[in-house]
Amino acid sequence: MSELTMVRRKRNWHPNGFFHIIMRGNNRQNIFNGEKDVKEYKRILNFVYDKYPFEIFAFCIMSNHVHFLLRSPIVPLGKLMAPINRRYSDYYRKKHNYTGQIYENRYYSKEIIDPIGLLKVSSYIHRNPIQTKVPMVKSLEHYPYSSYPYYFHNMKSPHSFVNLELLPSLMPGGREKTPQAYAKYCVEYDGKSENVEIQ
Template sequence: MPRKRRVVLPGYPHHILHRGHNRQAVFKEEEDYLKYLADVKELKHSFGVDVYAWCLLPEEVHLLINPGPDEGALGSFMKSLAARMTRHRNRREERRGTLWESRYRSSPVQPSWLLACDRYLEQLPVRLGRARSVEWYPWSSYSERMQRGGKPILDLDPDYLALADDELHRRIIYERYAQQTPKASETALIHDAVERNQLTGDPGFTDEVEALTGHRVSNRGRGRPRRRRD
C-alpha cells in the first residue's frame, strides 16, 4: 500500500512528531537536549521557520512549527535537525546507523487551534508521568514562555498574542490555561491527528485545505477547543 501523502501548507502551523528508531532513546543526557535545542535555534533562522512550542521527551520530539511561505522549508528543517542529532550521538557513542524513524509525522493546524496545541505539547510530560506539573519539566517551551530562563527559541503565535495587550497579562492568562485539564476529546483529536498525518482543527478546516491544495484530505476534528481566558 502506498504511503499516505503528507500535507504541507505554507504559512500554516504544523504539529510535528519525530520518534527514535524502534522507540529508542534519542536523548540520553542533558548534553543531548541542549544540543538539539541549540540546533533548533540556529536552523529555524536558516530556514525561516517559526517555532511556537516544543516538547522533548527521551524517545521523541514534538514541535509546533510554521514553515512560512516556502513549502520545502519544513522538510529541510526537520531533515537537518535529525541529521545533526544523529551525527552527535554517533560520534559520542562510536556507533553507526539511524537514530530516528525514517519519516516524521506532521499535522497541519487550524490557526484557531494554536493555543490548544501549545498546551498539549507543554502538558505532555505531565500526562506521561514525567513531571508533576508543566513548570517542573525543563525540556519544553513552557519555561521560556513564562520567561523563566534559557536561551530564547520561542516565537509567539497569534493565538497566544491575542490573549492580552501586554506580555505580563498574556503570561498570567496562559499560566492559568496551562494548568487546566483539557477535555479528553480535545487531547484525543490532537494526538490522533499527528499520529495519522491528518488535520488538527474544526470540520470546516478540511474544506479550506482542500480548496488550497486541490487534494482530498482527512480531518478527524470535531469541534473547536474551548478557550478559557479567566
C-alpha cells in the same frame, strides 16, 4: 505493493501554515540521554534557523521523541526538518557510539488550522511530561526541556526561533491574553490528543 504505492506522499505545506511536528526514536528508544544531548539539539535548531528562519510556538523534548508547533515560512517542512534530523543523528551516533538509524520513519506532521486548535495542540505538547504513565514532574514549570517555563515565568526565550507572543494572544473569551493566563490554560486543558498517540 506496486511501485506507485511506495512513492512517499508529498507533505502538505504552505508558508503561513502552523504544523504539529513529532519526531520519534526508532523502536521508541531514547534519543536524548540528558542535558548535553538537549543542548546540542537546540544548538542545531539555532544553526538551521540561521539558514531557514522558522518559528516555534511550543516545544517539548522528551527522552524518546520531540514535539514542535511551528511555522516554516521560507522553506517546506521537509527542507527544514532534513538538516535538523541529519545533524542530530550524526551527533548522536558519534557521541554515543551508536550504529543504525535513530529515528522511527519520517516525522509526523499535521496542519492546525484555527486558533482553538493551536491552543489545544500547544497545551497537549506542554503537558507531555505529566501525561506519561509515571509523571516526570509534579508541575509543568519544573520540566526544563519545553517552552512551558517561558510562559509560566513570563521569561524571554534565549532562542530566536521561539515565538512566545502568538499563543497568549489567542486566549478565548474573557481570559487575559498574557503568558501566565496561557500557562494556566495548559494546566486546565484535559490533555486529550489531536488524534495523535505518543506513548
